[in-house]
Amino acid sequence: MRRLRPDELGDADVWRSHLGRKASMRLRLEGDPAHPFTEAVGVVQSVRTDESGTGRLVVVNRQGERREVMLSDVLAAKVF
Numbered sequence: 001m002r003r004l005r006p007d008e009l010g011d012a013d014v015w016r017s018h019l020g021r022k023a024s025m026r027l028r029l030e031g032d033p034a035h036p037f038t039e040a041v042g043v044v045q046s047v048r049t050d051e052s053g054t055g056r057l058v059v060v061n062r063q064g065e066r067r068e069v070m071l072s073d074v075l076a077a078k079v080f
Contacts (some may be wrong), residue, residue, distance in 0.1 A: 002079050010056040010071045016045045018079045022058065025077040029070060037075070040067055044079075 008014040022043055029038045042061040049055050055071035 004077045005038070005078065009074045009077060010055060011046050012049050012057075012071065015055075015057050017046060018044050020044065022080040023070070023077055025059075025069070026073055026075045026080075028073040040069055054058065 004014065009069060022041070024041045025039065027038050027040060029036055040059050040060040040061075045058045045060045045066065047055070047057045057069050059067050059069060059070060061067065
């Protein structure tokens with residue numbers, strides 16, 4: 001297990017080095033002050049940077065559901 005450092009969380013290249021590995025992450029959740037966080041657990045399937053420069057990753061959970069996550073919303077992460 002490796003806990004990512006705060007300076008690594010938003011780095012698409014760091015996430016690309018973990019493609020195919022299981023990750024657990026705490027994410028910022030907008031619009032609900034009573035519940036400002038959520039989590040994602042699954043295999044890092046892809047990492048991309050869109051035309052605006054926003055980094056995104058796709059995580060696939062155990063049920064095969066894909067979840068796209070903005071790297072700027074990742075507050076903490078562990079890679080297994």
